[in-house]
Amino acid sequence: MKGKRIRFAVAAALLVAAVLLALDMILMPDQRLWPFAAAAAAFAAGLAAAGRILNGKKAAPAVEAKKTAPPAGAAPQAAGRPAAKPAAAAPAPAAGDAAPRPRHFPDPMEIAERKYGTAVLEALAAEDRREAAARREKLDLGPADVIGIDGWTVRVQTAPVLFSPELYMRQTEATAVPASAEDAPALRLVADGKELAVYRIEPAPGESFKGKFFHMSARIYMQGDRQHPAAMAPCIQIDGFFSDSADPAARMGSAPAYRMEAVFAGGRIAAVRREMLRGMDLVQKGLRYPGIITPGNVRYIGLCPDCGKSFAFRSYNFPMMQEYPAYSDDGMDVCGIPRGFPGAPERAVEIGGRRFWSYNAFRCPRCGAPYVDYHTYPQLMGDGVYALVHLGREVVRFPEDAKQKMYDSITARRKP
Numbered sequence: 146m147k148g149k150r151i152r153f154a155v156a157a158a159l160l161v162a163a164v165l166l167a168l169d170m171i172l173m174p175d176q177r178l179w180p181f182a183a184a185a186a187a188f189a190a191g192l193a194a195a196g197r198i199l200n201g202k203k204a205a206p207a208v209e210a211k212k213t214a215p216p217a218g219a220a221p222q223a224a225g226r227p228a229a230k231p232a233a234a235a236p237a238p239a240a241g242d243a244a245p246r247p248r249h250f251p252d253p254m255e256i257a258e259r260k261y262g263t264a265v266l267e268a269l270a271a272e273d274r275r276e277a278a279a280r281r282e283k284l285d286l287g288p289a290d291v292i293g294i295d296g297w298t299v300r301v302q303t304a305p306v307l308f309s310p311e312l313y314m315r316q317t318e319a320t321a322v323p324a325s326a327e328d329a330p331a332l333r334l335v336a337d338g339k340e341l342a343v344y345r346i347e348p349a350p351g352e353s354f355k356g357k358f359f360h361m362s363a364r365i366y367m368q369g370d371r372q373h374p375a376a377m378a379p380c381i382q383i384d385g386f387f388s389d390s391a392d393p394a395a396r397m398g399s400a401p402a403y404r405m406e407a408v409f410a411g412g413r414i415a416a417v418r419r420e421m422l423r424g425m426d427l428v429q430k431g432l433r434y435p436g437i438i439t440p441g442n443v444r445y446i447g448l449c450p451d452c453g454k455s456f457a458f459r460s461y462n463f464p465m466m467q468e469y470p471a472y473s474d475d476g477m478d479v480c481g482i483p484r485g486f487p488g489a490p491e492r493a494v495e496i497g498g499r500r501f502w503s504y505n506a507f508r509c510p511r512c513g514a515p516y517v518d519y520h521t522y523p524q525l526m527g528d529g530v531y532a533l534v535h536l537g538r539e540v541v542r543f544p545e546d547a548k549q550k551m552y553d554s555i556t557a558r559r560k561p
């Protein structure tokens with residue numbers, strides 16, 4: 146809006162300059178109006194320059210904006226019908242340098258505070274605590290009731306956690322080794338007597354978990370930091386690996402391992418926190434831990450924010466391969482675009498008749514809802530980003546001949 150107002154002011158100042166100049170030259174030659182006309186023109190030029198600076202600042206996508214724009218250079222994307230012009234999968238003249246991407250990672254708690262205001266969150270948290278106190282008393286809940294595993298069901302009681310958050314800033318853990326009677330066992334999470342999530346642990350093609358033992362661990366803790374005390378909520382994280390042996394001392398090694406998306410439980414603040422995870426990336430969803438390497442055999446089970454169903458996927462570290470991940474328009478596949486490819490990662494690329502773009506979302510395979518939304522949160526597509534691949538699908542390869550052509554053109558440019 147600011148840009149529009151500035152353009153209007155520039156036009157008005159130019160008009161004043163023109164009128165003054167005309168009056169000076171034609172009608173009132175003895176009035177010496179031309180210095181005023183020059184001043185108005187200079188004012189217009191100054192305004193135009195200021196407008197450019199302001200707009201330049203605005204081009205960087207910020208979380209503060211209600212609807213985050215993709216970085217400058219990236220074409221706008223209409224809902225469901227992205228409009229970015231695909232580049233042919235061959236070296237093309239560079240479409241300008243890649244716009245600098247913001248380094249600031251979206252913080253779900255910060256966003257929650259901005260959206261609802263601290264006072265509202267504090268009121269909701271107080272309500273949660275009141276209900277927790279009543280539950281705790283009625284059911285006579287103690288620390289022993291906080292978390293337990295019963296076959297393929299994890300049960301938690303959030304009342305003791307909400308009642309003494311300081312105690313539960315540290316994790317409380319339960320472990321178990323259930324045997325699977327199915328190819329793809331389902332793990333249930335029940336919080337305060339209500340089913341909160343069902344994780345279907347899908348095997349890779351050709352695999353089966355029937356007769357295998359799942360060495361699992363489930364943790365509950367008060368998630369949050371002291372900067373946002375009102376947005377803190379009990380959080381449950383579950384992971385494990387499959388083994389032929391039920392021996393609790395069995396080691397993971399390279400066995401298939403699964404990490405479930407973390408779930409918030411315990412009332413109104415938990416609902417706000419769950420809502421805030423929509424479109425966020427693996428770190429915020431408790432699937433990856435910053436600064437800790439995730440072994441290659443770890444797979445993830447995500448929960449769709451729309452249909453609520455679970456799905457399995459894996460991640461690959463593309464930057465190690467000097468590539469940017471780009472997702473297909475349907476959000477089902479990912480391709481690595483080589484670093485140095487003209488316009489990457491802001492430009493879309495067409496491969497095998499399909500369009501791939503770094504600011505497309507990685508989507509739920511059941512209903513198509515965005516799961517990690519690089520369009521809403523373009524800052525997630527920063528350095529250190531990894532590619533997400535649905536289990537059973539492969540990374541789409543960037544055509545080798547196009548890659549070679551690109552390297553040849555770079556080498557040709559470097560020659561003296």
Ligand SMILES: [Zn+2]
Nearest residue numbers: 449452509512
């Ligand atoms: Zn879905």
